[in-house]
Amino acid sequence: MSRSGIVAAPIDVAAITDEVRDPHTGAVATFLGTVRDSSDSRTVTGLEYSAYTGMAEREMQAIVREAIAIAPGVRIVAVHRVGNLAVGEVCVMIAAAHAHRGPAFDACRYAIEEIKKRVPIWKREHYSDGSSEWVNACAPDAHAPHPEDAHA
Amino acid sequence: MNVTVRVFASYADALGADRATVTVPDPATVGAVRTAIAALSPKLPPRPIIAVNEEYATDDVPISPGDEVAVIPPVAGG
Secondary structure, eight states, X not given: OOEEEEESSOOOHHHHHHHHOOTTOSEEEEEEEEXXXXXXXXXXXXXXEEEOHHHHHHHHHXXXXXXXXXXXXXXXXXXXXXXXXXXXXXXXXXXXXXXXXXXXXXXXXXXXXXXXXXXXXXXXXXXXXXXXXXXXXXXXXXXXXXXXXGOO | OEEEEEEOHHHHHHHTSSEXXXXXXXXXXXXXXXXXXXXTOTTXXXXXXXXXXXXXXXXXXXXXXXXXXXXXOOBOOO
């Protein structure tokens, strides 16, 4: 059973990996996004993720459906965490299971790339000097007519 | 028509609020709301991305009373 979600609790990597497996599985591709301790040479002490939760969940569901369309037979779970995360914590996880590794990798890669492009989630980095900044990573362009306009 | 818009992240910081209300001519469209939102602060881009009822929306999409309208800063998931 495939699913997706925006979650506040820590992501249980082992449980989600097991969730996609069944007796037909020959391959499980997983991707973990983790909180890095630096950004453009500044020391990062933690991240704060926020989301437009309802829309983020809809976009995640759409991405899971699209991943299944490009890799028929895949079972996929995609979750993204919100709230305050410490260095090293898992912020996003994709697990994709299939009889064969090709479709598992394809679905996993597709899902994380699309999540980064279009799911309305925002990240504020906190630095060792006590300051913080919103990270502007990607103007959503999958459905918007003028993505370049989103840049200030 | 008055349209109340949800505002997030860096744009909420720029406006000092997580909601903003703009007045646009009837019939309201996404294009008119984009322009009106941008005029609220020089810290916002000239054509911010808009979502209507939790979907990215192009300029020609009409806005009706009761629709949920949101302005979406550049996303940074992952």
